[in-house]
Amino acid sequence: MKPQQLLTGDLHLWEIFLVSRLPRLLAILCTGVGMSVAGLIMQQLCSNKFVSPTTGATISSAQFGILLALLFMPASTLWSRAIFAFITAILGTWIFVWFIQRIQFKDMVMVPLVGIMFGNVIGGVTNYLAYKYEMTQALSSWLVGHFSLVLKGRYEIVWLTIPLVILAFVFANHFNIVGLGKDFSKNLGVPYNLVLFAGLTIAAMITASVVVVVGSISYIGLIVPNVVAMYKGDKIKGTLVDTALFGAIFVLICDMIGRIVILPYELPIELIVGILGSLIFIALLFYRLKYGRKSIRLGSTGTNSCATMPNLKGGEQI
Amino acid sequence: MMKIQELTKQYDGKTVVDGVTFTIPKGKVISLIGPNGAGKSTVMGMISRLIAHDSGLVHFEGKDIGKWKSKELSKRLAILTQSNNIQMKLTVRELVTFGRFPYSGNRITSEDESIINQAIAYMELEEFQDRFIDELSGGQRQRALIAMVIAQDTEYVLLDEPTNNLDIYHATNMMKTVRRLCDELGKTVILVLHEINYAAFYSDYICAFKDGKIAKFGTVEEVITKENLSEIYQVDFEILTIAGKPLSIYY
Numbered sequence: 001m002k003p004q005q006l007l008t009g010d011l012h013l014w015e016i017f018l019v020s021r022l023p024r025l026l027a028i029l030c031t032g033v034g035m036s037v038a039g040l041i042m043q044q045l046c047s048n049k050f051v052s053p054t055t056g057a058t059i060s061s062a063q064f065g066i067l068l069a070l071l072f073m074p075a076s077t078l079w080s081r082a083i084f085a086f087i088t089a090i091l092g093t094w095i096f097v098w099f100i101q102r103i104q105f106k107d108m109v110m111v112p113l114v115g116i117m118f119g120n121v122i123g124g125v126t127n128y129l130a131y132k133y134e135m136t137q138a139l140s141s142w143l144v145g146h147f148s149l150v151l152k153g154r155y156e157i158v159w160l161t162i163p164l165v166i167l168a169f170v171f172a173n174h175f176n177i178v179g180l181g182k183d184f185s186k187n188l189g190v191p192y193n194l195v196l197f198a199g200l201t202i203a204a205m206i207t208a209s210v211v212v213v214v215g216s217i218s219y220i221g222l223i224v225p226n227v228v229a230m231y232k233g234d235k236i237k238g239t240l241v242d243t244a245l246f247g248a249i250f251v252l253i254c255d256m257i258g259r260i261v262i263l264p265y266e267l268p269i270e271l272i273v274g275i276l277g278s279l280i281f282i283a284l285l286f287y288r289l290k291y292g293r294k295s296i297r298l299g300s301t302g303t304n305s306c307a308t309m310p311n312l313k314g315g316e317q318i
Numbered sequence: 319m320m321k322i323q324e325l326t327k328q329y330d331g332k333t334v335v336d337g338v339t340f341t342i343p344k345g346k347v348i349s350l351i352g353p354n355g356a357g358k359s360t361v362m363g364m365i366s367r368l369i370a371h372d373s374g375l376v377h378f379e380g381k382d383i384g385k386w387k388s389k390e391l392s393k394r395l396a397i398l399t400q401s402n403n404i405q406m407k408l409t410v411r412e413l414v415t416f417g418r419f420p421y422s423g424n425r426i427t428s429e430d431e432s433i434i435n436q437a438i439a440y441m442e443l444e445e446f447q448d449r450f451i452d453e454l455s456g457g458q459r460q461r462a463l464i465a466m467v468i469a470q471d472t473e474y475v476l477l478d479e480p481t482n483n484l485d486i487y488h489a490t491n492m493m494k495t496v497r498r499l500c501d502e503l504g505k506t507v508i509l510v511l512h513e514i515n516y517a518a519f520y521s522d523y524i525c526a527f528k529d530g531k532i533a534k535f536g537t538v539e540e541v542i543t544k545e546n547l548s549e550i551y552q553v554d555f556e557i558l559t560i561a562g563k564p565l566s567i568y569y
Binding site for chain 1: 366367368387388389390391392393396397398399404405406407408409412416417419420423424450470
């Protein structure tokens, strides 16, 4: 189907466009925006660059919720499944953060490791129940994220990400202050626990609304905020739009790759995101090892670019 | 005015602060000193509402500190703790802007902007204002945090070990800044200090703690004596008077 053909007024083509193509594009954009913003919020609130919906047990909790909905309400609609997923995703994320706050890890990397373990425990229970009640077939659609089942009438929940992202933008400064620590936020009169758990709730709801429609998509919430923070810093007000746009473009490109590689068939998005994401993630780790926390400065910041250039050159010589 | 009466705090049944009573005079620099574990940081935490107290009263400007709305209190009292170990890519200016949060929230007015500019200029941070905090040295970072507190524009400023991890040059500059906050900006500054001589040279009043109780509270001359310090720290002291201030030598 070519864009010009739509102009000929062929109703059948328009139907394909409105029922399948447009929803797919919107779902891709919402997924990219939602997952990367959810990751950004979680990283800021936990002040840990390795926390994300994947490494914070949010995705696996949402999948667990979907399984519960399939088990207890076999005739469940998309909306009732979504409600189950919202509740479990929120609870799972809360428990994870409550836990890491209790145990104050000295090493930053311990936090995502605990999150991955916690996520795998939930995933294990999900799998066990799915096998026991012969649900694996039904559940597989939510375990590996893909856009091939996105059609008009069965994807609209993903639109929920948009108001939630706007809400996150409104409270961006609150999240930043909470990320700077309990004493820091109390000093500025910001209620630490309220903002922390409200922010996590927003991130969990965004994640759950994506998982219900598309399925699990890892890495976006981890790498997109990290890449943007490298050149834009950590002030959420300044990075949120960039993070959202970059996330949307990233998912769009991954989807196009997935559709082209084995034409006329398509690969699930989770596979492409997984491959590209892990490569970028390794590159990020190497960058950190080589340059520490030094940022990349783009010329747009004007006077500062001159000041930081020598630093970067110095790094290269080593 | 800040009145502290019979303040008590227990951790796991162990009393760390025991019946502390004193009044903080306004517009002065007050240093809390004492050996490790004497309870000075805990007292600092309780009078700044960061730590809840078990019993006693903290009377702040006519009201119990617990009855103040957190947001209102943050316009009157600012606290910097040692835990402000910032691992975030915020520029100095963005950090200082957070000081205006209790007043304007997300909408920074032009009046806020000029206060932020003044605070940055006061701490001589103009050339660093667009640099990321985590790329600055310890002394510069500490100055950026003080600039935020200046932007917060509070009558009371509480600093928990502000000279910690700073070399002699930066620590001395920090103490001079503390003096200027009091003399030029009219703030009441309360410090927790380990360096007795910094406390003696730059404060008006000293409150010495031992075993969770106040061992001595008074002007610098009243507290910094050979007998008092030897008793508090269990170490031999000699006192010299330099530039009219009692400085101590311990060995």
